[in-house]
Amino acid sequence: MYITGIGKTKFGILRQGLPELCYEAMQKALKDANASIEDIEAIFVSNFLAGSAQSQLHINSLIASLLPGIDIPIIRIETACASSGAALHQAIISLSKYKNVMVLGAEKMSGVGMKEMTSCIAEAGDRMLDQKEGVIFPASYALIAQQHMLRYGTTVDDLALISLKAHKNANLNELAHFAYKTVTRDMINNSPIVSTPLRLFDCSPISDGAAALIISREKKDGRSIKILASALRTGTISLAQRKDITSFPAAKAAAEEAYAQAGMTPDKIDIAEVHDCFTIAELVAIEDLGFCALGESKGWIRQGKTSLTGQLPINTGGGLKANGHPIGATGASQVCEIVTQLRREAGARQVKKADIGLTHNVGGVGGTVAVHIFRRE
C-alpha cells in the first residue's frame, strides 16, 4: 500500500469556502499522482464542524456535486481533530476492495465569530463533563501542562522552545498558516495568557484549509511512499474520566500497534509529524510514541533533538501550531509533509535523513488517536 499522490491548499484565513478548498486539494493530489478522478474508486472525506459552524452536513454528497459524472462511494468520517487520520485508516483498510482511493480532509473555520467557533471546537469534548463546566480545549491542555510540569519538571520555557521551532519550520513552508512570519522568544513570552500556563503562542490557530491523499494498492513510481502501518485507537472523551492526564492511553496503544505492524522500534523513525494542537501536546506525543521515557521529552526539546537538523526532526512543516490546524484536514496534512520529506521534495526545510516517517493525529484530548508509519522505497 502506497501514498501515490498528495495535495494541500494554503492553510490560513482564506477567502475560499469549503467546496473550493476541497476541489483545490483534490486537483492538486490528482496532478501530483499524474492521475485523473476516474482512477479513484472511493473517497473518504473528513470534516469536523461544517454542520455546527456552517449548517452543512452530508459533505460527501456535496463533494459528489463537484465531480459531475462520478458516482463512486464517498463517505464522511468525523472523529474530531483526528478525522483525517481516521479517514486514512479506513481508506487503507478499503484497499482490500479498491485499487486507488482518496482521502480528502477539509475545514472552513474562519468567518465565524470567535465565541461561536470556540463553542464549535468544544463539541469534540463531552457536553456534560467538559462543555457545561467550561473545560474548553485550551483549559484541558493547560491542566495537562500543569500536571506535566508538576510531575516531570517541564517548564514554560520548554513550551516556548516548541513554539519557536514550529514557527521556524513554518517559515520555510510556503503553504503554512504562518509562512514567512518571524516569531521571536520575546513575542512568545509576551503573548497573552490563554489558560495558565499556556500563552497565545502555545496554541494552534483557527485555520481554513484542505489536504488530499491518493492511496493505492500498488506502487506507481519512485515518488510512491510505502505505508508500513496504520493504527487507530479510541479512548474516553474527557480528562475527567482518566486517572493520569499526562499521557494518552489511546496514543500509546496506537503507537504500539503501529510499531508492531511495521516491525520496528521507535528509534527507527527518522521524522515525525505529531499532533501539537498545544505545545504541551508535542511533549506528551514524544513520550506516548516511545521516542523517550515518560517525563523526558523536555530534554529533547532543550537539546534541539527535534529540530530540522536534530536526531528526530518533529513537525518539520510547522506542526499544527504554525502550519495551521484546519481540523478535518490536519491528519492528511501531516501525511503530506512526511511524504514531501521522504520524497526529498521539502526544499529549504528538507531533512537530511528521511527514510521512515510517522504521523500522530489526535482527536480531543486523546479520545481518538491515529498513528501511521511510512517508508521511502
Add this chain to the structure above:
Amino acid sequence: MYITGIGKTKFGILRQGLPELCYEAMQKALKDANASIEDIEAIFVSNFLAGSAQSQLHINSLIASLLPGIDIPIIRIETACASSGAALHQAIISLSKYKNVMVLGAEKMSGVGMKEMTSCIAEAGDRMLDQKEGVIFPASYALIAQQHMLRYGTTVDDLALISLKAHKNANLNELAHFAYKTVTRDMINNSPIVSTPLRLFDCSPISDGAAALIISREKKDGRSIKILASALRTGTISLAQRKDITSFPAAKAAAEEAYAQAGMTPDKIDIAEVHDCFTIAELVAIEDLGFCALGESKGWIRQGKTSLTGQLPINTGGGLKANGHPIGATGASQVCEIVTQLRREAGARQVKKADIGLTHNVGGVGGTVAVHIFRRE
C-alpha cells in the same frame, strides 16, 4: 460475511439521551449474538445531527467512554440519512481486517424545538441551493411527488395507501414509533398539508432511537444471516443539479451493483426495507430498485403487492414512516427488520416467504444510497 447479532431500541419520542440509546442497542445486539464486547474489534458509529442539535461531535470517543477498558478503533460515519447504511458498508469492507465488528446507528431528535430541528435536518441539503431557498426536505420530496404524478399518473391516493400499509405493519411492531396506533384512511386524508401534495401522514416522524448490528466474517449459528451484497453510491446533493427528479441515479447504480454482487435479478428478492422518508420515496425506491419499470410502482401499491401477504412485502416493520426515522439509526434498523424476518422471528408481522431480503437507505434526496442484500442460510 454474516449478520450475527441485532439490537434495536424502541423508536419514538423517548426520555433517554444519545449515550443511553447507544448503550441499550449495543447490549441488545451483543446479547442477541451471545457475544461480549471483548469479541468486537471495531465499531462504526453513525449519527447525523448530534453536533448541530446537541453540540456533541466526536461521538466515537463518547461511545468509548461507555465501554471502560475497551480501546478498539471506533469511528463515526455521517452521510445524512444514509449514515448507518454507509457505516454498514464500511464495516463489511473492514472484515478483510477484523473478524467481528459492530455498526451502531443512533439519533436523538426530540427535545429540540421543531423549527430548530427542521434546520438541522436541512443540513443534509445544499446550504446555498436548498437551505437558503427554503427547499427543506418535505418541499424537495413534494416536488418529486408532483413530477411523478404529472409524468406517470401517480395519485395522492397511492401515497395514502403507502402510509396506510406502513402504519398497519408498525401496529404489529412493538418497537415502532407508532406501535399500537390505528391509522385510518380518513386520518390520512384529513391530516394537514405539509407541502403539496404531501400531508402529515406522508412524512416520516422525528424519532429518537438506536440500532446495532454485529457483522462477522464467519457464520456463528443458524440465526446468522449471510450478507450477499453491499453497495454504496454517491450523487449530487441538490435536486437543482439533476435533470430528472423522479429517480435517483445513485440508487439505481447502487442497486445494479448489489444485484451483480449477489448474482441475482430483482425478482429474486422476497422482502425489502426501503427508505420511505416520505411516501413518494417508497414509490421511487420500488422503481429505482428495478422491482418494476419506471412509473409502474403505483400499480404495485394499488394491487397490494407490497403488503405483508403480497408478492414482495416492503417495509414490513413499518418503514421510516411508522417504525420511525431516527436518522443515524435508520439504515441499521432496516437491517434489523430484514434479519428478524429472515430468521422467522417477526411474530405477527412474519412474512411467509422470506429467504432473501434487501435494504435501501438514502441520504438527502438521493445524494447517498446504500443497498444491501441478505440471505437466510
